[in-house]
Each structure stands twice: as structure tokens, then as C-alpha cells.
Amino acid sequence: MTAVAELPLDLDSFEGPFDLLLTLVLKEELELADVEIAEIVLTFLEERRDDLEVDGEFLVLVASLLELKARGLFPEEEEAPFDDLDPDDAAGELAERLAQYRRFRAGAGWLEERLERESDRYFRLGPAPLAPVPERPLAPQQPECLAVALRALAAEPPAPSLRHITLTFPPVSLFLERFRAVLRRRGRFVFDKEVDTLTRVEQAVAFLALLELRKAGEIAIGQAAPFEEITVWNSAA
Amino acid sequence: MEQRGLRVLENPVDRLARTIEALLVIAPAALSVEELAAAAEDEPERVGTALGLLASRYREGRSGIVLEQVAGGYAFRAAREAAEACARLVERPVQRGLSQAALETLAIVAYLGPVSRPEIARIRGVAADSAVAGLVERGLIAEAGREKEGGAIRYEATPLFERVFGLTGLSELPRLDDLAESDEGLRARLEEVAGRRGA
Amino acid sequence: MEQRGLRVLENPVDRLARTIEALLVIAPAALSVEELAAAAEDEPERVGTALGLLASRYREGRSGIVLEQVAGGYAFRAAREAAEACARLVERPVQRGLSQAALETLAIVAYLGPVSRPEIARIRGVAADSAVAGLVERGLIAEAGREKEGGAIRYEATPLFERVFGLTGLSELPRLDDLAESDEGLRARLEEVAGRRGA
Numbered sequence: 001m002t003a004v005a006e007l008p009l010d011l012d013s014f015e016g017p018f019d020l021l022l023t024l025v026l027k028e029e030l031e032l033a034d035v036e037i038a039e040i041v042l043t044f045l046e047e048r049r050d051d052l053e054v055d056g057e058f059l060v061l062v063a064s065l066l067e068l069k070a071r072g073l074f075p076e077e078e079e080a081p082f083d084d085l086d087p088d089d090a091a092g093e094l095a096e097r098l099a100q101y102r103r104f105r106a107g108a109g110w111l112e113e114r115l116e117r118e119s120d121r122y123f124r125l126g127p128a129p130l131a132p133v134p135e136r137p138l139a140p141q142q143p144e145c146l147a148v149a150l151r152a153l154a155a156e157p158p159a160p161s162l163r164h165i166t167l168t169f170p171p172v173s174l175f176l177e178r179f180r181a182v183l184r185r186r187g188r189f190v191f192d193k194e195v196d197t198l199t200r201v202e203q204a205v206a207f208l209a210l211l212e213l214r215k216a217g218e219i220a221i222g223q224a225a226p227f228e229e230i231t232v233w234n235s236a237a
Numbered sequence: 238m239e240q241r242g243l244r245v246l247e248n249p250v251d252r253l254a255r256t257i258e259a260l261l262v263i264a265p266a267a268l269s270v271e272e273l274a275a276a277a278e279d280e281p282e283r284v285g286t287a288l289g290l291l292a293s294r295y296r297e298g299r300s301g302i303v304l305e306q307v308a309g310g311y312a313f314r315a316a317r318e319a320a321e322a323c324a325r326l327v328e329r330p331v332q333r334g335l336s337q338a339a340l341e342t343l344a345i346v347a348y349l350g351p352v353s354r355p356e357i358a359r360i361r362g363v364a365a366d367s368a369v370a371g372l373v374e375r376g377l378i379a380e381a382g383r384e385k386e387g388g389a390i391r392y393e394a395t396p397l398f399e400r401v402f403g404l405t406g407l408s409e410l411p412r413l414d415d416l417a418e419s420d421e422g423l424r425a426r427l428e429e430v431a432g433r434r435g436a
Numbered sequence: 437m438e439q440r441g442l443r444v445l446e447n448p449v450d451r452l453a454r455t456i457e458a459l460l461v462i463a464p465a466a467l468s469v470e471e472l473a474a475a476a477e478d479e480p481e482r483v484g485t486a487l488g489l490l491a492s493r494y495r496e497g498r499s500g501i502v503l504e505q506v507a508g509g510y511a512f513r514a515a516r517e518a519a520e521a522c523a524r525l526v527e528r529p530v531q532r533g534l535s536q537a538a539l540e541t542l543a544i545v546a547y548l549g550p551v552s553r554p555e556i557a558r559i560r561g562v563a564a565d566s567a568v569a570g571l572v573e574r575g576l577i578a579e580a581g582r583e584k585e586g587g588a589i590r591y592e593a594t595p596l597f598e599r600v601f602g603l604t605g606l607s608e609l610p611r612l613d614d615l616a617e618s619d620e621g622l623r624a625r626l627e628e629v630a631g632r633r634g635a
Contacts, residue, residue, distance in 0.1 A: 056338065060362045100360055106416035107344030108337065111402065115332055118403045120320035121305075123312060124265075124462045125331065125397075130504060130513035131263035134526045136574055141533070143601045146543040147610035153540060153559060154615050154626055155387035157633035252517075258500030259518030260525055262461065268525075276525040301457030302501075319458030326459055326467075326475040370563050380537045380562070387633070390537075390562050 004057045007047060011039050022061065022098060025068070032069050037062065037199065064098060070202055175209030179232070183219065188233035253279055254287040266396055267310035308399035309406050331375045332401050342368040343377060343398070347410060350393035351381040377401065452478055453486040460503070460512050468509035541567040542576060546597065546609060548623050550580040550590035559626045561633055576600065 005019035013034040014021050021040075024030035044058055127134075182189050191210060195203045210232065213219045220235045256277045260268060270288070274281045288304070288311060295304040301316045315323050335343070342365050345357050357365040369392060372378045381393040399406060455476045459467060469487070473480040487503070487510060494503040496515055504513045514522045534542065541564055544556050556564040568591060571577045580592040593606060603609065616622035 056363070064362060097360065097362065101362065103413040103416070104341055104344045104348070104360060107348055107410075107413050108340035110411060110416055111340050111344055111347075112335075114402050115335070118401070119332075120317040121314055121403055122320060122323035122327070122329075122458070122462050123314035123400065124464060126464055127265045128263040128513070129463065129465045129511040130506070131265075132522060132526045134528065136528050137530045138534070138574065138576075138600055139530050139532050141601050143603060143608070143610055145533075145539060146546055146601070147612060149536075149539045149543040150547055150612060150622075150626070151615065152383075152386045153543075154622075154629055157387055157629065255500035255515060256518045256521045259514035260500075260521055262501045262512050263514050263522055264525065272525070276521045278521070278524070301454035301459075302461045313461050315458035315462050316454060319455045322455045322459055322475045322477070323462055325477070326471070327462060327464070373563060373566065376566075379566075380535070382536045387629075389633070390560075 004044075004054055004061060007040075007044055007058075009040060009043055011036055018061070022065075025065070032065070035065070035069070037065055037069065040065075060101075061098075066199065066201055069199065172205055172209045172212060175206045176212060179206075179209060179213060180218070183232070183234045188231060191230040191232055193229075250283065250287050250290060253277060253283055254290050257284065257287050257291060261304070261311065261313050264312065267308040267312040267400060269310040272310065305403075306405055307403060308396040312400065331377065331397065336368070338363075338365075338368045339371055343372055343394070346372070346378045346392050347394040347398065347407060348413060350378070351391035352393075353384055353389035353391045355389055449482065449486050449489060452476060452482055453489050456483065456486050456490060460510060463511065466506050466508035466511040471509065535567075537567040538570055542571055542593075542597070544626075545571070545577045545591050546593045546606060547612070548619060548626075549577075549592035549606075551592075552583055552588035552590045554588055555623075556591075559623075559630050561630045 005017065007018040009016060009018055009021060013036070014024070014030060018040070021030070021035070025032050025035070041062060044062075048055070179189075179194075182194065191206075195206045198206065210219075210221070210230075214221055217235060219232050222231045222233075223229070256279075257273055260273060260276055268276075270281050270284050273288075274284045277284065292304050294300065295302050295313065297303055297316055297318070301319055302313050303316050305312060305314055338361075341361055342357055345360055346352055349356070354365050354369055357369065369378070373380070373392070376395060377398045378392045379395045381391050383390055394407060398404075404410065455478075456472055459472060459475050467475075469480050469483050472487075473483045476483065491503050493499065494501050494512065496502055496517070500515045500518055501512050502515050504511055533539075537560075540560055541556055544559055545551055548555075548559075553564050553568050556568065568577070572579075572591070575594055576597045577591045578594045580590050582589055597603075598605065612622060616625050
């Protein structure tokens with residue numbers, strides 16, 4: 001077990017090692033909405049040693065949790081960008097992927113132990129000092145196979161599958177559409193209230209969307225003083 | 238005359254064994270029984286007999302050269318007792334400093350190969366480009382064609398991987414399900430924690 | 437008890453000899469007495485004694501492995517009686533085709549050369565180091581100067597390449613006019629597609 005898996009957590013909703021939390025979430029025995037991810041991050045930062053590998057593993061796991069939580073927070077009637085993936089599917093996929101990741105992490109652990117056990121096994125890499133030099137004659141080739149190889153490299157790649165990018169945060173475009181819809185209905189809104197229930201990462205992405213709309217001249221923004229509420233209204237209105 | 242007499246007395250397997258010694262000492266990688274038989278122009282069964290003879294001669298404690306069965310064939314390596322001297326002589330760029338990311342990528346390629354970078358990235362949840370490039374550079378994995386025309390390049394573990402990890406073949410890798418903690422184990426830990434919290 | 441008895445009886449030079457056997461079987465080049473002594477952490481004179489022991493053991497007629505003294509020091513080689521078998525091992529049968537990686541790399545160099553490794557890597561979407569090294573070793577491509585002073589080495593197809601592919605010159609390569617009007621256009625198109633392929 002690695003340092004991340006054993007990270008001791010003491011949250012309002014859960015007490016125990018990190019990997020147990022993941023397991024409970026994936027088994028739906030713990031409601032992810034109740035889990036304070038910021039607290040997990042703080043705990044990790046307190047316990048953190050200078051180990052990039054551990055940091056990387058932690059980021060992967062927390063990103064997975066954030067993704068799952070973010071999906072759960074978007075009401076289903078909203079037009080989500082994950083058209084082909086409802087939250088249940090996402091949870092299922094994430095659970096499956098985390099389980100698979102765990103298996104390969106175990107495989108990596110076995111390889112690491114094996115390497116350690118074999119550390120006193122030395123052999124020569126490459127040719128022997130006085131060995132005859134090998135020759136690798138090649139049969140006559142057709143020039144057409146070169147053209148075929150280059151054509152294949154110039155061919156349009158297959159359409160990328162969305163499955164590779166499901167670990168990303170909600171895209172800015174989601175909030176662009178969402179804010180435009182709200183303005184069509186109401187003409188103006190208070191940004192702080194609109195994003196109040198979202199996580200920090202989602203709020204950050206939402207704020208980027210706000211700046212984007214402002215830059216495009218679609219909206220006007222007002223704020224009475226620093227740290228006061230941000231009011232947004234249709235610039236055409 | 239005496240020399241001719243000696244030759245007549247010589248066990249024919251001895252001569253084959255010497256030929257195999259010669260082949261193994263110059264080979265850049267492990268040689269299969271078939272490869273040895275083809276090079277020696279002899280029967281695979283007799284090659285097997287000769288290898289048995291050599292295995293008892295080139296073994297730990299008896300010789301500084303050890304015959305090992307690895308990577309689908311046979312190869313000479315240094316005796317383990319000489320490891321410290323060997324360490325002073327050569328670096329081991331292939332196995333030195335494999336990162337956790339590299340080991341995870343290697344495990345995925347070894348178990349699932351041929352497998353492409355996007356597939357590896359999907360399992361690990363992060364891009365695998367530099368880990369894959371590093372493993373190719375080390376010679377532990379190698380390209381194995383593309384998924385389809387114009388598709389992603391796929392990778393597989395090399396014989397060098399098997400040799401470095403001391404495996405006779407990929408089938409010697411343990412089943413992942415046996416390595417990963419089972420649901421039963423998780424259940425037990427869950428109950429343990431629940432018990433602690435209750436107390 | 438018997439084992440301990442054996443160990444006490446062991447000639448200390450025997451152990452050094454085993455260490456030297458181990459060093460010689462993993463060495464990528466001949467080793468001098470000084471190099472052997474440094475790795476074994478022993479006296480050069482004792483190393484000389486051990487080498488004498490090994491020379492009588494690993495000699496023609498007695499072993500398939502022969503200890504040879506060359507300019508740079510000592511190395512194992514194959515016995516002469518096994519020369520034919522070794523030649524059969526080294527002389528690979530004529531290869532019918534190239535690997536996908538080699539073919540793609542060769543096509544890029546033939547059509548777009550002189551071209552550097554980074555350019556090849558950009559078009560293929562993967563590092564080209566081992567494919568380029570393999571083609572250089574086969575003599576199908578060769579270095580053709582640098583991009584600019586201190587820049588990357590560029591490669592071009594060789595006369596051997598033309599012979600193997602039955603061409604009298606690169607202008608006889610099958611035309612790819614439908615892909616692009618010029619070499620520059622072809623290069624741009626390949627890089628652009630590779631960028632979108634991303635792997």
C-alpha cells in the first residue's frame with residue numbers, strides 16, 4: 001500500500017484511510033456530496049512528503065473524486081456536455097476505472113519487488129566484445145510499400161473517443177451556455193448566488209466563462225466594491 | 238595419435254555442449270532451444286540434454302558464470318555472489334530509477350500488450366507519453382504496429398523486459414486479481430474501521 | 437558441517453577466479469588486469485594468477501568459451517571449433533520485410549529527406565530514435581549533415597536503399613501528387629495530420 005492509500009482522514013462524514021473512502025464511495029455506501037474534498041487536500045498537504053510520485057497519484061485520485069462530484073452536482077435537466085454519459089454511467093465508469101487502476105498498480109508493485117529481488121542478477125547488454133558482427137540482409141522491396149506507409153500517415157485519424165478525456169474538469173462551454181440561458185430567462189443574475197453550490201474548481205471554471213462572455217461583449221458586469229457580489233446583466237438590455 | 242584416441246573417447250554430447258557454450262557466450266540475448274539447435278545443426282532433444290549438463294556446471298556457488306532459463310530461452314549471466322564487483326564495473330541504465338509512473342505503464346503494457354498510449358492513459362488517468370517514451374528508450378517495451386491504418390501506435394513488452402525481470406515468459410506474471418486486494422479484504426478493513434469508530 | 441569444511445578448503449584464488457568469470461561474461465569490452473582488479477577489489481598480481489587459472493580452463497579443445505588476451509585486456513570469445521555454428525547464429529536469414537516503424541521512418545526519409553530525427557518524430561507522432569538507428573545500421577539511410585551549425589543531424593536515403601527498392605534514383609519513387617503538390621506541402625500535411633492524431 002502506498003502513502004496515498006493509507007492517508008488517514010478525519011472528516012465529518014468519514015474517518016479512516018483514503019482508499020477505504022474511495023471504496024465506500026464507489027460502493028455507494030457513502031454520499032460523495034457529503035465528502036469535503038478540500039479537507040482531504042488539506043490533510044494530504046499536512047502529511048505530504050517531497051515525493052512527486054505520491055503527489056501524482058494523489059492528484060489522479062482527487063481529480064477522479066472531483067469529476068464524480070462535479071457530475072453529481074449538475075441537475076439532470078441541464079444540458080450537460082457529457083451527453084453520452086449520465087452521472088450513473090460516469091460513476092460506473094469511474095468505479096471500473098479505479099478498480100482497473102488498482103489492479104495495475106498492484107502489478108507495478110509486483111514488478112518493483114521483482115526488480116529489487118533480481119538486483120544482484122547481472123548480464124551483458126548488447127553484443128559480446130569479440131563476437132562476429134551480425135548482418136541483416138534484406139530481400140528486394142517494392143517501392144509501393146513506401147507510398148502506402150506515407151499515405152497511411154497522411155490519412156485522417158479516426159475520430160477521437162470521448163472516453164479519453166472524461167477525467168477533465170467541466171468545460172468552460174458548459175457555463176457559457178448555462179449563463180446565456182439564465183440571461184435569456186431573467187435578463188440579470190448575481191454570480192455569487194449562481195455558483196454558490198458549486199465546488200471551488202467549478203466556480204473557477206464558471207468565473208472563466210464569465211470573463212469570456214464579458215470579453216465577447218455579451219454581458220456587462222457590476223460590483224459595488226471588491227469582494228462584494230458580482231452582478232451580471234445582458235449588455236444589449 | 239594420442240589426440241585421435243581422445244577424440245574417439247569423447248562423449249558426443251560434450252562437443253555439442255561446447256558448441257552451446259560458444260553460442261551463449263557471444264549471444265546478445267537469450268537463445269531458445271530451437272535457435273541453439275538450428276545454429277549447432279543438431280537435434281533439439283540433444284540440445285536439451287547438453288543444456289542440462291551445462292546447467293549443473295554453470296550454477297551458483299560453482300562458477301562465476303551461471304546458465305539461466307529466461308525470456309523464452311537460455312542465457313549466461315554473472316553469479317549473484319559477484320554482484321558487487323559487477324556493480325563496480327557496469328551501470329544498469331535499463332533498470333535503474335524506474336519511476337512509479339514507468340512501472341505502472343510497464344505493468345499495463347506487459348499485461349495488456351499490444352496496447353496504445355491512449356489506452357494506457359485511460360487506465361492511468363494521466364497522459365502516458367513520457368513514461369512510454371522512457372520505456373521505449375530503455376528497450377523494455379517496443380512498437381507493435383498501429384491500431385488500424387493511421388491509428389495509434391501500439392506497444393508490447395520486449396524479451397529484454399523478460400530478461401531484466403528474470404521471467405521465462407510473460408505467462409510467468411502473476412494474475413492481477415491475485416495481487417490486488419480482494420473485496421473480502423476491503424470488507425474486513427471496513428468492518429475494522431467501523432469497529433474502531435464505534436469504540 | 438560438510439559445507440563449512442568445503443569452504444575452508446576453498447582456494448581463495450578460486451573465489452577471485454569466479455568473480456573474474458562473472459566480470460568477463462557481462463563486460464561489453466575487453467577488460468585490463470587493472471580494471472578487473474578494481475572491480476574485484478583485489479591485487480593485480482592475484483588477478484594475474486587467477487587469469488592464469490582461467491586461461492587453462494577456458495582454452496581451445498577443452499571449452500566452448502575461450503579466454504583471449506587482446507590489446508585492451510582480456511575477453512571471452514567463442515572457441516574456433518564452434519565458428520560455423522556461431523556464423524549460423526549471427527547470419528540472420530534474409531529478412532522479407534521491414535517492421536511498421538522502420539517502413540514509416542524509411543518512407544519519410546526517402547520522400548522528404550534530408551530530414552532530422554525530431555522532424556520524423558513529429559510526423560510519426562512518436563520518438564524515432566531506435567527506428568533511425570536500425571535503418572542506419574542496415575545502411576538504408578545515412579547522415580547528411582546538420583540542419584544548421586549545432587542543429588539536429590539530418591538523414592537521407594542511401595544508394596543501398598535504391599538497390600534494395602529497385603530504383604535508379606529517388607525521383608523514381610511512386611508519386612504522391614494527390615496528397616500534395618510539393619514536398620513542402622506533403623511535409624506540412626503530414627505534420628498537420630500528426631498533430632490531430634496526437635499519438
